Amino acid sequence: MTDSARDRELDLVLYGATGFVGRLLADYLARTAPDGVRIALAGRSHPKLEALRTTLGPRAANWPILIADSQDPLALVELAARTQVVATTVGPYAKYGAELVGACVAAGTDYVDLTGEVLFARDSIDAHHEKARAGGVRIVHSCGYDSIPSDLGVHVLYQAVRADGAGDLGETTLVASLRGGVSGGTIDSLRTQIDASRPHPALRRLAASPYSLSPDRTAEPDLGRQSDIAIVNGADIAPTVRGWTAPFVMGSYNTRVVRRSNALRGYLYGRTFKYREVMSVGGSRLSRLYAGSVAAILGGLVLGLSVRPTRYLLDRILPAPGQGPSEKTQRDGYFAMDLYTTTTTGARYTARVKGDGDPGYRATAVMLGESALSLVLDRDRLPDTAGVLTPATALGDVLVDRLRGAGLEISARTL
Template structure:
């Protein structure tokens, strides 16, 4: 356990939300006996109903009442537990006070954010104090961005073990099936709102090095296109068809680059990273990829303009909404990462799992991240601060996820 002096090991904050309930259910089924878990949120009645639906293993889990804008209640929550796992977003609206409380209390923290400006603000406000307090603040422990971050992590480990040099041009190709996340859409809305009318914030959000610990020390790699259409043969000889822009590329790439920088550019100072999405390998793949690019561009533009945003807000999934049980069960993701090393060797890694990426699979990813902090603290990397999944949890999380049925592998091509 992380701290036997605390009353609790883990608090699930936002346990009555769609993803919060999935996380609570996962932990109720899989957490080892003796892990002291509590459910937290705003409503006593809703929390009690959630607990009742989880079955007998959760029957004695405590309930903690704390509103996201009540710093006193959040400070008390953080002081009672060793780890907080929060699903309450958009994090720019509802996450700042909780991070502050965890850093002050010496409490480790994991979340699901995919918001560039929130994470940059967290780094600026809390990294140094979290390091001094020995606290791990670990953002993006769901589908955004564990498959990307750990996929590059194991790829680097394999290349280094083989003595094949360092990583250079590296591309993730995402394949997935699942429902559209209302939370992800709301995070996009929030980022648009926060940066509207502020050119400096827009430039920060657009920078490939938004999360860099020191931009002046980053290697000069020229322009890096995080959102792009790519011919598969330009990724690796065995990759066929054109690839479309990936909706989370502009976020995940920044997490991976921060992992590299926090570790002294261990992946390589010539490491260039991008993400794209598979739309099949037929002769029409270029047309499909262009269609995806147009849709993504139109979505961002539509949410930025009041008249079209009014319409989109009524058509797109709302926060807290989620896909059906069948969609969650039948969903999947597979992230294949290809690289060429400084010795000219080619390698690939894969992170794949069954279950809707943004919901059922994310509950596994976040749950095992939290349990890594609760149960395996003495085996984790000796790091503290505002970290990434790879730098905070590393091989421990890889091991836990493999045990939970997630494929994580790397190989020479």
């Protein structure tokens, strides 16, 4: 955000407020944003936005309503110029997000979103990083369950190792445990990325590269093969991890965000830092079978969405855009992300990011809300950086403190 943005009429605009996650974010901000934070609701439909506002209680009764279509660059620049920060939930971002990022960079307005789309993030970096950096603007992608637990988990893990003088991070693995639902928006993002890369071998190679979000691929250390999609024996991760682990559905995106954080920080985590993500399926004797089944299901979903006949059938079965998990599923959900590393001195450390609520929806609303409020309220404590950034590089300890205050566990210790 530029200095002139501090004097604008609004602090925060929530774009896409009537969508599934947008409604959750609006409710969270109406309940928890400090008095005096000037918030507006934005989207395409005034009647829908007005109907949403009536459900948010007295604290939101006077929130302004702004109208802008995601494909109207002029309207988006006008929207961005009225506020310090834009938080958007409108995806798939490859379809609906590019113009808004450009508008925020042009207007000198900070930006946060929920994307988990490699190709969109890469396009955003290529188109806007240098201009945003020169203008002092923070464009912060992936401020939800993708990829805050991963990015901040490694951040606090590194801090614990550094504080003890225990060397650099080495082989590091995140083990995800979770319960929650799937929305139509998430499925639509997967469809969009498959459709974008299917006719273009170069895009498929880019999406598959472990360093697809790196600022400079030629500067990356040669660490050999990076196993972003893998079935791993828990004993090979840490002595306390039981059974076999399955591929984690968002590991192929989160790992790239974490590697970008390391590169943007001048390889602060270490030049031999290797990172992967897996998912727990329990510690029973059948865990290897369960892990293989999960891998087959994930592979089958991607293949099924890539082939026309099965795509037609899946589109009839899977949630449609705008649909999401029930209130009970959101309430009963949880996530725990446990990270394990062996440092270059041979020391073992672990970190945990844990929270209640469906991770992709209720908990994501908390993460995105606190990310936006970090930019609005805590600017003087944020890292001195700008450009197309990651949660750890843009928000760092400020966001860690805010999420702890919102009830998340974020911790690190020796193992």
